[in-house]
Amino acid sequence: MNALKVKKMPNLPDASRPVTRMIETRQPAQISKTPRMQVIDLHAWFGKTEVLKGISMSIASRGSTAIIGPSGCGKSTFIRCLNRMHEVVRGARADGKVLLDGLDVYSPGVNPVRLREMVGMVFQKPNPFPMMSIRQNVLAGLKLQRIKRSDEDELVERVLRQAALWDEVKDILSRGGTTLSGGQQQRLCIARALALEPEVLLMDEPCSALDPIATGRIEELILELKSAYTIVIVTHNMQQAARVGDRTAFFCLGQLIEYNDTATIFTKPLNRQTEDYVTGRFG
Amino acid sequence: MTSKCENSEARLRRPRPLEERVVSHVLGACAVLCVATTAGIIAVLLTQSVAFFKGVSLWQFLCDTQWTPLFTDKHFGIWALVCGTLLTSVIALAVAVPLGLLGAVYLSEYASQTVRHFLKPAVEVLAGIPTVIYGYFALTFITPILQKIVPGLAGFNALGSGVVMGIMILPIIASLSEDAIHAVPSSLREGAYALGGGKFAAIRRVVLPTSFSGIAAAVIIGMSRAVGETMIVAIAAGQQPRFTLDPRVPIETMTAYIVQVSMGDTPTGTLEYHTIFAVGMMLFIVTMTLNIASYYLRKRMTRGAAT
Ligand SMILES: Nc1ncnc2c1ncn2[C@@H]1O[C@H](COP(=O)(O)OP(=O)(O)O)[C@@H](O)[C@H]1O
Numbered sequence: 001m002n003a004l005k006v007k008k009m010p011n012l013p014d015a016s017r018p019v020t021r022m023i024e025t026r027q028p029a030q031i032s033k034t035p036r037m038q039v040i041d042l043h044a045w046f047g048k049t050e051v052l053k054g055i056s057m058s059i060a061s062r063g064s065t066a067i068i069g070p071s072g073c074g075k076s077t078f079i080r081c082l083n084r085m086h087e088v089v090r091g092a093r094a095d096g097k098v099l100l101d102g103l104d105v106y107s108p109g110v111n112p113v114r115l116r117e118m119v120g121m122v123f124q125k126p127n128p129f130p131m132m133s134i135r136q137n138v139l140a141g142l143k144l145q146r147i148k149r150s151d152e153d154e155l156v157e158r159v160l161r162q163a164a165l166w167d168e169v170k171d172i173l174s175r176g177g178t179t180l181s182g183g184q185q186q187r188l189c190i191a192r193a194l195a196l197e198p199e200v201l202l203m204d205e206p207c208s209a210l211d212p213i214a215t216g217r218i219e220e221l222i223l224e225l226k227s228a229y230t231i232v233i234v235t236h237n238m239q240q241a242a243r244v245g246d247r248t249a250f251f252c253l254g255q256l257i258e259y260n261d262t263a264t265i266f267t268k269p270l271n272r273q274t275e276d277y278v279t280g281r282f283g
Numbered sequence: 284m285t286s287k288c289e290n291s292e293a294r295l296r297r298p299r300p301l302e303e304r305v306v307s308h309v310l311g312a313c314a315v316l317c318v319a320t321t322a323g324i325i326a327v328l329l330t331q332s333v334a335f336f337k338g339v340s341l342w343q344f345l346c347d348t349q350w351t352p353l354f355t356d357k358h359f360g361i362w363a364l365v366c367g368t369l370l371t372s373v374i375a376l377a378v379a380v381p382l383g384l385l386g387a388v389y390l391s392e393y394a395s396q397t398v399r400h401f402l403k404p405a406v407e408v409l410a411g412i413p414t415v416i417y418g419y420f421a422l423t424f425i426t427p428i429l430q431k432i433v434p435g436l437a438g439f440n441a442l443g444s445g446v447v448m449g450i451m452i453l454p455i456i457a458s459l460s461e462d463a464i465h466a467v468p469s470s471l472r473e474g475a476y477a478l479g480g481g482k483f484a485a486i487r488r489v490v491l492p493t494s495f496s497g498i499a500a501a502v503i504i505g506m507s508r509a510v511g512e513t514m515i516v517a518i519a520a521g522q523q524p525r526f527t528l529d530p531r532v533p534i535e536t537m538t539a540y541i542v543q544v545s546m547g548d549t550p551t552g553t554l555e556y557h558t559i560f561a562v563g564m565m566l567f568i569v570t571m572t573l574n575i576a577s578y579y580l581r582k583r584m585t586r587g588a589a590t
Pocket residue numbers: 046051069070071072073074075076077078089
């Protein structure tokens with residue numbers, strides 16, 4: 001996996017470029033033939049404020065999709081709609097279709113609690129449960145769902161290895177989850193999500209509270225996990241999107257502006273706004 | 284430029300306004316007064332207790348099972364009073380902890396904003412009712428009802444006063460527990476939901492364990508209020524010190540005994556008179572211990588919420 005560097009981007013044309021290239025592509029081309037998730041005309045509100053104004057995009061099975069865009073444009077809201085975490089907030093509402101393997105997760109009869117088992121989530125600020133040990137944190141999802149497993153020890157080791165945390169914590173599994181460093185806590189939260197063997201893993205700026213070294217480790221981890229999982233990662237860091245995203249979606253003011261292969265988004269974006277944003281000319 | 288510099292120098296040199304200095308001194312004096320009062324109370328308790336223990340051995344105080352200092356056959360077994368206090372407090376907690384905790388969980392996790400808005404002050408009104416009213420409520424309302432259910436329940440008893448005391452401390456326990464539950468960061472709730480936890484599972488596995496020290500502090504404060512409560516037990520529990528854990532018979536608590544002696548015609552300076560300070564000392568030690576425990580638990584709570 002050759003990570004793409006924003007620095008290596010060819011010289012981008014300035015404002016004098018042809019108008020034809022500015023044509024907006026609101027409805028992105030179907031990128032994958034077998035989308036894992038498909039979002040159709042998704043709207044979301046906080047009270048009376050509409051923060052997502054009709055998003056349609058498909059998320060391919062396996063691999064990673066990066067979501068970039070200026071702060072407050074609805075990136076978090078978007079991924080929180082994918083596992084119905086948005087509606088947990090008082091006064092928040094969503095409308096539209098989100099298909100997971102063809103089934104609309106907003107259709108009546110879908111239990112959001114069961115959905116969240118299948119679509120895991122890692123938050124911006126690491127949030128291990130403070131009264132639980134490292135081991136208990138990993139098993140928290142099973143405990144919350146009253147699932148009993150006889151192979152808990154193997155499970156704990158396997159997901160902590162997957163999260164690249166095993167070597168650091170294997171001797172201190174009974175220590176409190178919040179005694180770890182920020183980066184370790186975030187990897188613990190990733191392990192905790194992986195323990196439920198989710199179909200899709202959503203990550204909302206998972207590195208924004210971490211230092212560069214911890215960030216590097218999480219990025220490596222994402223690069224490894226994306227061969228086995230479908231990952232959607234929100235990031236405000238464009239280098240990060242370029243490094244870990246197979247595809248990148250650019251959001252602005254509650255709308256999907258452009259969605260394409262990461263290389264295309266960063267080197268020859270079709271949309272003027274995207275170009276301004278990825279080159280850092282955006283306000 | 285220069286004028287600007289002079290200006291800022293003048294501003295830097297301006298003395299602290301008079302009111303600032305006065306306020307800080309007045310507030311300091313108040314703080315000293317509080318500490319001095321407490322110290323004074325402890326000093327009185329100590330000197331008078333010492334006078335008591337000159338007449339009665341510590342051995343008698345701690346090992347006798349009867350408390351009859353006002354009779355001709357005098358016994359000074361403090362446990363008879365401690366039993367009364369324990370019994371009524373435990374009954375009060377048995378009523379107030381489950382109800383208070385359920386109420387707190389409902390208020391902070393399930394109630395809509397409007398319901399919460401009305402219910403929380405309403406619960407706190409309970410705390411403003413004078414305890415003498417609770418006392419007559421226990422004697423004339425709760426006890427007659429309980430007598431229909433519990434066979435052999437005396438007119439004055441620990442059960443009725445304990446239940447009413449539970450109602451009295453319910454608002455404190457509910458309100459403080461609600462604060463503790465409310466202080467659990469929503470990121471932890473969301474973390475639980477994101478792991479496929481239902482609402483109740485999240486409360487049971489994450490919210491309640493995280494707020495445990497705060498809830499424990501609330502329970503201890505409630506207990507310390509129950510231990511120190513006087514009026515209800517003086518009115519409704521009877522005034523018969525008894526070394527028993529039977530909730531149906533008349534008993535006497537430490538506080539009720541102090542009231543009994545203070546209101547009687549016991550001459551000052553006598554051994555009988557000194558008993559109330561010994562009992563007071565005992566009471567002080569118990570409530571002090573509970574308050575310190577609660578203080579440390581709450582400190583742990585705020586630290587837990589910060590990380
Ligand atoms: N809990 C909330 N209540 C009301 N408005 C919110 C809430 N959370 C976010 N918003 C608003 O919704 C918009 C989108 O927010 P968000 O999805 O968090 O943006 P991003 O993650 O892209 O920074 C912002 O304008 C923000 O102010």
